Amino acid sequence: MLGEIIAIGDELTSGRILNTTSYFAAGHLFAAGHEVVAMATIGDNAALIAESLRRALGRADFAIVTGGLGATSDDLTNEAVAEALDRPTTFHPEILRRIEAQCSDWAAQTGVSMEKIAWLPEGAHELKSDANMAGYFLVHEGKPIFFLPGVPHEMEELLLEAVITRLAVWQGVEPRTVHQKVFKVVGLPETAINGRLRPMEGRNPRVAIGYYPVSPEVHVSLTVTGDSVAEANRLFGEVDRDIAAALAPYHYGDDGDLLEEVVGRLLRAQGQTLALAESCTGGLVAHKLTAVAGSSDYFVGGVVAYSNVLKERLLAVPRETLVRYGAVSEETARAMAQGARSATGADLAVAVTGIAGPTGGSEEKPVGTVWFALATPDATHAFRLLLGGVRWQVQAKACCAALDLVRRYSLAVPLLP
Amino acid sequence: MLGEIIAIGDELTSGRILNTTSYFAAGHLFAAGHEVVAMATIGDNAALIAESLRRALGRADFAIVTGGLGATSDDLTNEAVAEALDRPTTFHPEILRRIEAQCSDWAAQTGVSMEKIAWLPEGAHELKSDANMAGYFLVHEGKPIFFLPGVPHEMEELLLEAVITRLAVWQGVEPRTVHQKVFKVVGLPETAINGRLRPMEGRNPRVAIGYYPVSPEVHVSLTVTGDSVAEANRLFGEVDRDIAAALAPYHYGDDGDLLEEVVGRLLRAQGQTLALAESCTGGLVAHKLTAVAGSSDYFVGGVVAYSNVLKERLLAVPRETLVRYGAVSEETARAMAQGARSATGADLAVAVTGIAGPTGGSEEKPVGTVWFALATPDATHAFRLLLGGVRWQVQAKACCAALDLVRRYSLAVPLLP
Numbered sequence: 001m002l003g004e005i006i007a008i009g010d011e012l013t014s015g016r017i018l019n020t021t022s023y024f025a026a027g028h029l030f031a032a033g034h035e036v037v038a039m040a041t042i043g044d045n046a047a048l049i050a051e052s053l054r055r056a057l058g059r060a061d062f063a064i065v066t067g068g069l070g071a072t073s074d075d076l077t078n079e080a081v082a083e084a085l086d087r088p089t090t091f092h093p094e095i096l097r098r099i100e101a102q103c104s105d106w107a108a109q110t111g112v113s114m115e116k117i118a119w120l121p122e123g124a125h126e127l128k129s130d131a132n133m134a135g136y137f138l139v140h141e142g143k144p145i146f147f148l149p150g151v152p153h154e155m156e157e158l159l160l161e162a163v164i165t166r167l168a169v170w171q172g173v174e175p176r177t178v179h180q181k182v183f184k185v186v187g188l189p190e191t192a193i194n195g196r197l198r199p200m201e202g203r204n205p206r207v208a209i210g211y212y213p214v215s216p217e218v219h220v221s222l223t224v225t226g227d228s229v230a231e232a233n234r235l236f237g238e239v240d241r242d243i244a245a246a247l248a249p250y251h252y253g254d255d256g257d258l259l260e261e262v263v264g265r266l267l268r269a270q271g272q273t274l275a276l277a278e279s280c281t282g283g284l285v286a287h288k289l290t291a292v293a294g295s296s297d298y299f300v301g302g303v304v305a306y307s308n309v310l311k312e313r314l315l316a317v318p319r320e321t322l323v324r325y326g327a328v329s330e331e332t333a334r335a336m337a338q339g340a341r342s343a344t345g346a347d348l349a350v351a352v353t354g355i356a357g358p359t360g361g362s363e364e365k366p367v368g369t370v371w372f373a374l375a376t377p378d379a380t381h382a383f384r385l386l387l388g389g390v391r392w393q394v395q396a397k398a399c400c401a402a403l404d405l406v407r408r409y410s411l412a413v414p415l416l417p
Numbered sequence: 418m419l420g421e422i423i424a425i426g427d428e429l430t431s432g433r434i435l436n437t438t439s440y441f442a443a444g445h446l447f448a449a450g451h452e453v454v455a456m457a458t459i460g461d462n463a464a465l466i467a468e469s470l471r472r473a474l475g476r477a478d479f480a481i482v483t484g485g486l487g488a489t490s491d492d493l494t495n496e497a498v499a500e501a502l503d504r505p506t507t508f509h510p511e512i513l514r515r516i517e518a519q520c521s522d523w524a525a526q527t528g529v530s531m532e533k534i535a536w537l538p539e540g541a542h543e544l545k546s547d548a549n550m551a552g553y554f555l556v557h558e559g560k561p562i563f564f565l566p567g568v569p570h571e572m573e574e575l576l577l578e579a580v581i582t583r584l585a586v587w588q589g590v591e592p593r594t595v596h597q598k599v600f601k602v603v604g605l606p607e608t609a610i611n612g613r614l615r616p617m618e619g620r621n622p623r624v625a626i627g628y629y630p631v632s633p634e635v636h637v638s639l640t641v642t643g644d645s646v647a648e649a650n651r652l653f654g655e656v657d658r659d660i661a662a663a664l665a666p667y668h669y670g671d672d673g674d675l676l677e678e679v680v681g682r683l684l685r686a687q688g689q690t691l692a693l694a695e696s697c698t699g700g701l702v703a704h705k706l707t708a709v710a711g712s713s714d715y716f717v718g719g720v721v722a723y724s725n726v727l728k729e730r731l732l733a734v735p736r737e738t739l740v741r742y743g744a745v746s747e748e749t750a751r752a753m754a755q756g757a758r759s760a761t762g763a764d765l766a767v768a769v770t771g772i773a774g775p776t777g778g779s780e781e782k783p784v785g786t787v788w789f790a791l792a793t794p795d796a797t798h799a800f801r802l803l804l805g806g807v808r809w810q811v812q813a814k815a816c817c818a819a820l821d822l823v824r825r826y827s828l829a830v831p832l833l834p
Contacts, residue, residue, distance in 0.1 A: 012443070015442070017631070041456035212428050221431075309762060313761065313762075
């Protein structure tokens with residue numbers, strides 16, 4: 001179905017808060033086979049809310065409205081909806097009782113009355129009767145409209161647990177004839193991916209391939225439609241196989257997979273432990289790995305050797321090496337990886353040392369020069385990359401390359417992308 | 418002036434890419450004294466582009482359109498604009514020459530002709546004649562419209578270097594009678610901030626105070642308007658002083674300041690060096706510190722001690738301590754901080770050890786229990802916090818608290834928020 005998303009809040013139109021809820025909703029609606037016509041972001045303004053809602057109902061089959069459901073005076077959604085749809089608000093005592101019971105501390109601290117939350121436009125039904133948050137839906141002129149809180153985790157919970165399923169029920173028995181998948185690719189630029197997949201494009205008008213650089217990765221989306229479920233399944237299976245073959249070994253995962261999760265799964269499956277010696281990435285690689293729950297099963301930790309003193313003291317890099325070759329050199333990278341491996345007792349150790357900029361570059365070693373080394377029980381491998389961009393981009397690309405180095409080693413494919 | 422932002426791209430409406438450019442534009446327009454009426458996000462659809470543009474011109478004084486300026490067939494902005502505003506496209510050979518010269522590799526690799534980029538709606542003027550990117554503006558019915566690329570760094574560069582200044586010129590001599598500022602606060606919940614600032618609210622209708630939780634921080638925005646520049650300045654100065662006094666020492670910086678930058682400035686000014694011993698934050702604190710250019714002047718590095726082995730081997734935490742008190746304990750936190758300080762020779766060392774979850778909690782030490790320690794030349798200080806939220810939130814809050822510990826020590830204010 002065609003949907004429209006309307007996000008409400010002065011904090012969004014003044015650029016104080018990044019709107020992640022519309023993005024979250026769009027992605028999940030798309031994955032569920034819906035198409036988002038437009039996303040509107042407007043301030044706390046009743047006239048604009050009413051206008052946006054009427055426009056959405058004019059061109060979409062359903063609408064999702066986020067924000068403005070709270071108890072304070074700048075929460076205007078319910079009044080605006082009542083006005084726009086000519087549905088006077090009615091009071092829901094059971095909602096007030098529940099919200100008051102669950103937010104009593106907040107109410108006491110702020111002195112704000114919760115009553116406003118329980119005045120909903122006529123015809124409103126709660127989305128989840130056991131939730132301690134606002135959120136309702138109503139059907140207007142045959143179209144469902146969902147009203148969700150603006151707080152991201154509340155909105156996301158209700159979207160996944162109450163909205164997506166209600167939309168599926170709404171659609172009734174309509175078959176699932178749209179398949180969508182995202183291939184996540186690392187180490188291959190968009191143009192090269194494009195070249196590899198060109199044979200699959202245009203082969204069938206029911207196959208759409210999209211390219212989305214999410215630096216340092218590229219995500220490739222595949223959307224297949226069919227007249228029947230069986231036809232959609234068959235066509236999807238075929239193209240899926242062809243794309244996967246064309247992108248291997250750069251294709252690290254699909255949809256919600258993260259590179260650090262894939263690396264973690266490989267290490268866990270092979271019973272290997274990993275240590276790090278980070279210089280220019282300054283802890284970013286460790287942070288990515290430890291953002292994954294359970295990572296202590298395979299990640300022992302490491303050293304953020306942001307000074308030569310630490311490279312010497314904690315990683316046993318010989319001063320001689322640092323003086324003769326410099327901190328950003330193959331020799332230092334190798335010594336760091338070997339030092340991390342022996343200091344920690346891990347099976348594998350990765351070292352990253354480079355120049356993230358903006359200063360510190362030279363003609364011989366410009367900003368973006370990064371050396372990587374991987375120490376394994378058998379050998380130490382090292383290579384250099386020249387990474388483009390400003391400081392955070394160099395750090396992000398170096399982090400990605402370090403994680404991919406472990407992935408490639410674990411899969412026994414060539415280490416250099 | 419009133420502005421409207423229109424972002425174009427199927428990658429946005431399908432939820433594959435998070436729209437950060439509209440957020441960036443809104444924040445900078447707001448800071449420059451403009452108000453964004455609405456932000457629209459639409460797919461690559463000429464009819465929707467034309468409709469959105471006409472609506473924007475109906476209710477705003479200027480519009481910013483991002484995306485859809487490229488050379489491929491799904492870039493539809495220029496045709497849609499030509500249609501919507503009845504301004505046939507005209508060819509700009511000088512633009513084609515420049516873009517071709519700068520993108521010759523890309524064009525050769527992809528086989529895509531650049532010509533499309535140089536066909537612009539009648540009356541279009543380039544935003545930057547030395548830029549290797551698309552971007553133009555035109556004035557329609559007395560209102561300026563800016564067309565910018567959808568690629569974030571290109572869009573951001575043109576917005577800051579060409580759009581904001583042109584808007585100021587457009588406004589002519591209109592006095593700057595709006596002052597806006599964001600106070601960044603750490604360690605004090607929104608409700609407590611609200612309580613402290615209530616006396617300043619409602620004192621004057623020309624003073625607006627907004628509260629924006631950006632977990633783990635809270636940002637407080639102050640907007641002051643005056644009939645004259647002098648009046649605006651006087652009123653702003655007064656309220657600014659009062660708010661700063663009410664929020665100290667929780668108020669760490671303003672507007673674009675980041676906590677890690679403020680900590681870095683303090684360390685640099687005092688000639689102190691810092692080391693880290695991170696367990697549950699897994700490198701996040703080091704990553705934040707090293708995201709700041711020049712941080713090697715005061716940050717020497719540290720140990721991500723994600724296993725007991727590393728706590729013992731690299732931080733000299735006695736096995737006895739780990740066994741008797743556990744990895745998450747005051748004793749271990751103190752030993753980690755002291756160990757990091759002696760291993761690295763830094764003036765100060767911060768240790769963080771806790772349970773980020775989702776597993777690993779117990780009745781005595783639930784998920785969210787985090788011990789912090791700060792080793793200084795004189796003493797080692799330690800305290801415990803119980804942090805709410807899921808894994809990444811516990812990590813983010815612990816990181817924030819660790820940085821704030823250094824800030825508070827450097828300012829000689831009580832260490833515990």
